[in-house]
Amino acid sequence: MDSSLYVFVEDLRGEGVDEVLDRVAGYGAQGVTIAAAYHRARDVTPHGASRVTLRRDGVHFPPPDDLFAGLRLTPPVQERADEEPLADLRRACAERGLKMHAWTIFLHNTTLGLASPDVTVQNCFGDRGSPADLCPAHPDVRAYAVALGRAAARQGVDSVVAEALHFGTFGHGYHHERCFVALGPMDAFLFGLCFCDHCMRRATDLGVNAEVAREECSRIVGGVLDGDPPAQGEVTRAALTAYAGPEVVAYARARSETVTSLVAEVSAAVTAEGARLTFMDATGACKGYADGLPSAGLAAHDAWQLGVDLVALGDIVPSFAVLAYARDAARVADDIAAYQRSVGKDRELRAVLRPGSPDTDSEDRLAAKVRAAKAAGAEAVDFYAYGLAPFDVLGRIPGALG
16 A cells, blocks of 8 residues: 655755655655645644744745746745755655655745735735735736746656645634634635636626625625624535525535646646646645544535535546544544545545544554554555654554554
């Protein structure tokens, strides 16, 4: 069974490329998924060069001039990217027969959003309050995403693992966020919808009354902010129709065309550079990241909330990363099986598991989830992430892989 470990460039610098790859091979993994383009974060790194690591937005390679020349948006460049750490890693992987995948963050970039607020999502009140979330409907963002995908593929990798290549969620990704209003899940969903000119125009072209949808969202969310009781229950199309009306649901569904067409362009660009795209849908993380106890709805069934149409993407994308952040092996199996039903049995499914906290407390539990993922249709199991997990936790991987 194919497998890889998610790895950060900072891991390689802190411990050495050879040392990290020797450990990866010793765990029985067949490759690494390196953070080629990442986002701002503050991580506890138990065996890193520092015990707390600050990460920044940007790419760990020099952006090719021919791809970004003339584009308004160009990726921030990480410190020491001129040393080309990905090239060194590629050579070391080749020497060991290990695969190398480029973990690439596309539309989650606070640096770009703060520099050019007009390319970020705009809520129903007209606020540009999510600087980390670039809007996939904006032409400049779309051109940037295609160029970034091609640039990542040029690093000589087997695949480009695309994270954040869809709409984001309300209240995610900005430092020190505060909300002392009790928003229900449906209220938060409406608050997070983008009503920028580009999104409004694309929805209108699909026959949606975008202005009515915006007005309904502002009326409902504004009412809750003014003291109305929040909505109860999870976000479903039926519940949302009853709560906000059919035009809002139609507007939300129209976003899938924006995402599907962009993913198609990025996938084609990656393929043209000799790699393939692995699409990562963040729904599984939205549900189970904090505690490994995802809400009842399966990730594949709720992906539409991020503008992700898995059935449509199954005709376009050869590979999917499924964030199986759950304590229960049966839930892992259910999520994998739901993805397979959506994208088709001829598409590769890669289950992403955490070997430790907060959803794995033993080698036996990790092994049970690996078996469940494989039985449900996963062709690969990847582990997140080398630099974030203590060595004793990483030591569960060989036994789990069997």
